[in-house]
Amino acid sequence: MGIRGLTSYVEDHSSQFFIDLKMRDTKIIIDGFALFHRLCFDSNLDLRHGGDYDSFTEVIERFFESLFACNIHPYVVLDGGCDISDKKLLTLKDRAREKIQVALSLSGGGRGNLLPLLIREVFIQVLNKLHVDFVQCFTEADRDIMTLANHWSCPVLTMDSDFCIFDLKAGFCPLNGFQWRTPTMIKDTCHYCIPARCFSVERFCRHFNHMNKDLLPLFAVLCGNDYISLPALDAVFTRLSVSPAAPNTKGRKHQRILGLLNWLSRFDDPTEALDNALKYLKVNDREVVRELLWASMEEYQQSPVKLQDFFQYGAYVSPCATKLGLPEWIQLALAKGQLSPFVCDALSLQRTILHTQVENMQCPSAHSISLPIRKVIYGLLQNSSPNLNNVPQSRGSKQLVAFNELKRVDKNIATVVTHAAKLPPDYWELGRLIELPLSKRQILLLETLKVKEGVLDPIPSSLKLPVAVTCFWLQSLQSRAKLNHVQALLVGMLCGQLHKMTSEPDNEELQVDGAKLLCDQFLKVKEIKVQKRLNLDTAHTFCQWQCCLQMGFYLNQLLLTPLPEPDLTWLYSGTLVHGLSQELSTSSSVENLLSVCPEARQLYNQLFHALKSAVPAEFFPQKSKAKKKKPKKNAVSLSKHRVGIALDTKSLHRHVSNRFGVLTLDDPEDPGQGSDCPSQGS
Incomplete structure (x- = not known):
């Protein structure tokens, strides 16, 4: 997810919202997605030639060596596929367009940050080699991370501004303030620690007139995150004297955040605040917007997924995967990182995303060449569960399911329909593939x-x-x-x-x-x-x-x-x-x-x-x-x-x-x- 402008706002007020830590002898929950992005982009690695995976591997190894030297036990939690409601699709498309522009810049010698194609798979392989505990969630991992961190009362390491909203018992440490490259020795001991800064939600709410922490999820959805952006709310911001449009400058973004937080701090709870916000909308819009905002606020509540069971017993149960009726071996393979989120998206959404590389933009997407392989993958996945909206079929005949592929076409993105390959009957049932x-x-x-x-x-x-x-x-x-x-x-x-x-x-x-x-x-x-x-x-x-x-x-x-x-x-x-x-x-x-x-x-x-x-x-x-x-x-x-x-x-x-x-x-x-x-x- 992510709240626009919030990261830079809290960074500008770090002395008020953060606590200095000397971290050692603790568990820590690591946002894997944020970590491999940060390690890749902050380590002076070449990003134009398709990935120096050997150099990236060395960076990952040094990171975890620093943690081990300070007796910090990391638990890495990775995002899986997209949310099965697909409510983030517009955001994903916007980001895909941005990546095309970054790739174009890099190809011409310009600047930009673009992940090499296999960086995630390399990251997982290194975690396995180092015996670092990790799990791959079925969908986005934020709520699962928050729930696990509170269960163990340990901090979270991430760069996602949504963790300013979650009520974390031990707070979260931004990766850009986590000084793992320069561990320091604790005075009068032979032990090392990692200097870090920890965001305190208590300090944050205290700064805004001792605001009720329960109002923060409403702040997030009103401010606008990756899941929600309602033009109808512009009328609310206008009446509240808060900048309504998505600001283009840092100053205007911060003005909007400050104004919204000051306004929310007047109310005792989210219901009262939401009622006051909706009264500025047209009567016919109020209930629809209310339901949408409440649903979005649920994204900041505790997750039903118990990751501690996976780390302690190897058991992973996802309500989303269970609802889809996916084979048990598929669910466990996804949790262990033995299958990609690409597979997860194909299973749950029948849509996949093909990420742009630094390639010749005058040519068709480089992914075009691997289409026959993808068709076979889709052929294996199309009969994963009776609960999915697959085309009915009999043992004698088989209709091929269509999958949507989001890919680069020229210098923009487009959705291309691809049909699964027709496979022999032995491969028709995904649940029996393991047999x-x-x-x-x-x-x-x-x-x-x-x-x-x-x-x-x-x-x-x-x-x-x-x-x-x-x-x-x-x-x-x-x-x-x-x-x-x-x-x-x-x-x-x-x-x-x-x-x-x-x-x-x-x-x-x-x-x-x-x-x-x-x-x-x-x-x-x-x-x-x-x-x-x-x-x-x-x-x-x-x-x-x-x-x-x-x-x-x-x-x-x-x-x-x-x-x-x-x-x-x-x-x-x-x-x-x-x-x-x-x-x-x-x-x-x-x-x-x-x-x-x-x-x-x-x-x-x-x-x-x-x-x-x-x-x-x-x-x-x-x-x-x-x-x-x-x-x-x-x-x-x-x-x-x-x-x-x-x-x-x-x-x-x-x-x-x-x-x-x-x-x-x-x-x-x-x-x-x-x-x-x-x-x-x-």
Whole structure:
């Protein structure tokens, strides 16, 4: 939710509304959505190249290490899908439009904050690795967070202004005042604490003539939050001498907040205040507005969901999910973060949101390429429950359900109707999907990704799904991908293996040194790339790949992981892959690049050959035809330039097949702004 202008208002009066804390030896409830936004946007991470998930992972780890060092036990609560009443749809559309403008700014070298596509999945994977307790709610989490925090009498860590309204026993700490990067030692002890500021609702109400705390929810809905914005209330504000229109300046927003709070402080309870507000409306409007305001105020009351039962016993019961009649295994998988809010929205609303990336806005949305995967996901979800408004069907025939997809069309948003894929009868009942043998679930996944059985056998388990997704991506592009793009993605996938070699070395010292040297080279590539302009065509191509990975990841989860879930934290680093793509399109070769680490080179060969054997020749990028070279010495010079010192090393001849010479003669890539759409999805 969120009340417009309230965050900046209380910040401007922090000395009156906040208490200084030295936090340690406590539980804390963390608003997960707010946390991964803040960590991503406040850590100087690159946001133009599709996400440096490895760097983001390090930030998350440092955050929780600070908490553990101060004996703070975190409980992370994540939002799930949209409210099933869909009352926030207009707000969601407005935000989607804003993200398109931010993406457009970033693509041209401007500023802005836009989350990379897989940031949430990376966040959840890191929480699991660190054994941080977390839960994903079925819908928005604010009320559940408030209820849990009051049950345990511990503070909440968030940036949501709605927590100024909730009556929290231990208050809430804004993330921008939570100094986790600089823990301090408590005097005369060897213990550390985190300096923080805690908002006090008692101080806030005392400041406004000892206002009744029960009036705060009415203040929130009158002021306007994400759920309600009534033009009819403008008449009320006019009569109250409170600025009626949504103010454009900070000063006017604060004037409206101050005026409304001073006015409300005259009344003993919400009923009296609401009666006085509604008398300024037309008689015919009063009851309708009253019912709407009371319903909105319910959003600030205690939740029936008992998250403490989930954290203590692993039990999660959501009235919304129960009302929809969703299978029990789906409800629990959602609570454990094993299924995405994308699935939740498709189940409850038959509508999904496809988030815009930093892509070429002159091209169709990068999500277009992953449409066949999404159709299969919808096909699995369309028969989730008899309580949903699905089309009736019999065992002999099946009508396909329509799902609405909110996505970018040009530089605006639009709702596009997409029909679910027609699946074999074995997959018609979502509740029984968990009973299907692994082989059947794997067959559906591989057929969807256009991969034949056995192709992935030589591939390490952690990379089977990414390679399968890359096979799908190559076959779904309307025109052939560039070889340097494929090379860069595959080399980028090696980072996880290199990280294991360097962090937990169990090989010979020489091999570990090679891995460290290669990691250092990758860091240099990333540093150089950050300083250069974004090639929009290359960015769009990699955005398409990441869209395929996202939906392949979701489908694999929904099928109960017939392929091992890949470690996303080291799978894709945008600045590295963009930098490698440019390097491999000009003077560098894969052999030369990986020559310092034979293990990485060997793994790359496995990945490349798996792709080549899986993807029909007409879809696989070929080497560029070398131009005829008149002077012989020019040809020799070019050969030296392309292959470099790698061909002078004897080890290269021992480990790399001669057929990999095709990898050294790719077309150069223009590092500037792209003008034409790259290969488009079907």
